[in-house]
Amino acid sequence: MQIFHHGAVDGVTGSCHQLTLDDGRALLIDCGLFQGAEAGADGARAEQLEIGFAVAPIAALVVTHVHIDHVGRLPYLLAAGFRGPILCSPASAALLPLVLEDALAVGFTRNRRLIEQVLAVLRQRIVAVPYGQWVDLAGEPVPGDGADGQIRLQPAGHILGSAYVECQADGKRVVFSGDLGAPDTPLLPAPASPDRADVLVLESTYGDQLHEDRATRAERLRAVIEHALRDEGTVLIPAFSIGRTQELLYELEDLFHLHGAEGPEPRAAWQQLQVVLDSPLAADFTRGYRQLRAHWDAEAKGRVREGRHPLAFEELVTVDRHDDHLRMVRHLAQSRQPAVVIAASGMCAGGRVVNYLKALLGDPRHDVLFVGYQAAGTPGRDIQRYGPRGGYVVLDGERYDISAQVQTIGGYSAHADRQSLVDFVTGVPAPPREIRLVHGDDGAKSALASKLQAVLPESRVLVPG
Template identity: 55%
Template sequence: MRVTYPWIQHHGAVNGVTGSCHQLWLTEDDSLLIDCGLFQGAETSNGGAGQNSLAIEFALATVHALIATHVHVDHIGRLPWLLAAGFDQPIHCTEPSALLMPTVLEDAFKVGISRDAALSERYVKKVSGYLQGHPYKEWVTVLERPDLVCRIRFQRAGHILGSAYIECDLHYPLQQRRRRIVFSGDLGAPHAPMLPAPKPPHAADVVVLESTYGDRLHESRRNRRARLQKILERALADGGSVIIPAFSIGRTQELLYELEGITHGNQAWQQIPVILDAPLATRFTKLYRELKPWWNAEALKRVVQGHQPLAFKQLLTVTTHAQHMTMVNRLAHTRQPAIVITGSGMCTAGRVINYLKAMLGDARHNVVFVGYQARGTPGHVIQQYGPQHGYVELEGERYTINAGVHTLGGYSAHADQKGLVGFITGMKRWPEEVRLVHGDDQAKATLASELQRRAKAQAKPLRVVIAT
């Protein structure tokens, strides 16, 4: 079968929402990788890679560079295995991502591979040698020959600090042909704290589009903040703790921003400790403060008004394991109200496990999910069966869920259906094809149907493909 270039091969995020990895074939002998992420829960790649089988299952001889949309581990976490497979090419990302990535990779290495500090340091140093951070909106030439010119450009995605969608401009001079391919990465929700909302590209021929929330709409920021405050008020009146599992980068800092806004100027609320029990999240929060030039106008205005979004008075940080266990025991056995933010976001590992084991059985406490819970993760089980007082298995033991379980979808760092559709329909020149990735089957099917409906209504010849 004759292949027309460029074409796209998907190595992840087609059977779920994690493991993002896409290979853009420019010619038979030239390609780029866009992301190379870890799988979580039961999700796998078509090549058999998964949470327990992370070796790179595809050839790298043609790959000229890795383009990282952002630094979440489901987008860059397989870097150790990529390097082990022989990858030694540039890693392009935004300037903020280049500052954040070494910390992400160090932690992922220690958790997933080895806690040997010297080995981890050598790995991070090696990766850092390949890193090239670029400003937003500037074209970067990745490959230039008489027969092929490949340029990329990073545009704000509004997902976490440094996140981007990627525009790939391909020029085939000998064929007098150009193609524009866009990879959305993870697109953020509008009005997210601290981050400018993503704006659609001007034009594209093909868009690889995430679809995490392709079948639903988020509530407004005002409503979700009001719901968060009500949950906190009810739980804290019972003398319980509110446990919020959150990813260390992005979600945690947005929650701190919102909690500071709720408590600012309220003497009663300022007596309630907000406990950040996540050493990695603490490090990222410090980096977020240093990355203030990339905050949005609203966040900068609040600083001028006297707010301290990421360093308010009742914010307590827990660092050592001994301090962590003391905190778990104290909150489980006293009636001291507290708000705890801890990892991991899908309850797959980390300190949240100890909080859940100690508190799920007690109705005084509440668990609040603010992000997507992938199938096969404890977070998904708690979210699904908690309201019926079901159970979850944690580290081989069964725990009954009597604690309150709440989901605030509006706090997701992902765009909802309206945002995803707007990313396509907001273009001056619509793409010929949209390839849906990074979503469950229902989300992809629902989003595909809505995109096709919009295209038909506007007489646009849009082809929507659910990537495989």
């Protein structure tokens, strides 16, 4: 049994890991795109898009979740000759074609016929695997967990459909965490530790940080919006289309419920406030989330039973057409109507959020609120780092001075923080013999490695290089 890492080793993107069994068959866990500084100044380099490993031994691909840094190279894997099944949870099976349709159109080809051909192949290969069910590498259910090549998916609490992967290999249980969610992520049940992990490949995105608790971050979100109401400005939230956007809508609905005319703390200003979702892809995913409400957690289902609509509340306006988007940008820049705008991309590296940034960054009435990880080399990281000092950011080759307020609420990250990662590992009944830290910056991996080695001295903690 061997483990090879084809991505997410030197940073947080491009997740792709290979488990080779002693009989020569291999299992690929994710096949993601490199982003930010890890992709170079002009986007993913050609050599990063190529599949630089042998495809023939790969019997199956397991998708932990549908974020682009975990699935973005899948079309290139198909082009390289991969012919096996694509195993994922039922919710991921529903969402994956949406993600890749957009990725193909943006970064692969504008040829609609070719996109449809790729999507048709993709849909044929997807095998939906229920949580908790052991299956073989063809995705067929099997009775137990003894034979090599059996896998099982468990909820990871990161985004809808996310999973960590338990694998039987050479008599050992090898676990790939994918991305783990925080314990109190809206809409999703918290991940539970596996009952066994001889070898654990663990993400470390926030291995050096602690998140705010849910009550604290909700209060901070309310405070940022109150600032916009006072200053008649816009709160601009660069958000990832899947996961973060839906969590934000869920929390915003709760604030509107609290401050609405019939709520326990009615506030007139809140009743005039609009939330603008300006991202067709995010809107598509939000509809997908609503259709997959059977996978929501008990709290979210309880709100629905109360007659509430966590992802489709009255104050929510969706912008689809590009000309409507441009009108909205001009309106919010020129008027004094408070609003909350959620727009992609989450790291400000493209998409509609860039037009909002160009129009709003120079005005102190407005706030830019970051609620997710900003990779090195992205405009989002630059705004987050230099904005509080009155710095500038370069967008599409032009310099834009930052006078808007720049805020960060770390608790809304869909990733587990250091303590949650440690809890996930220490929750395994017998400590793993080996822990491999991936999917993190050097500082995050180093800090998490030190912490894990201190609490689990009998485990071998490695940082693959």
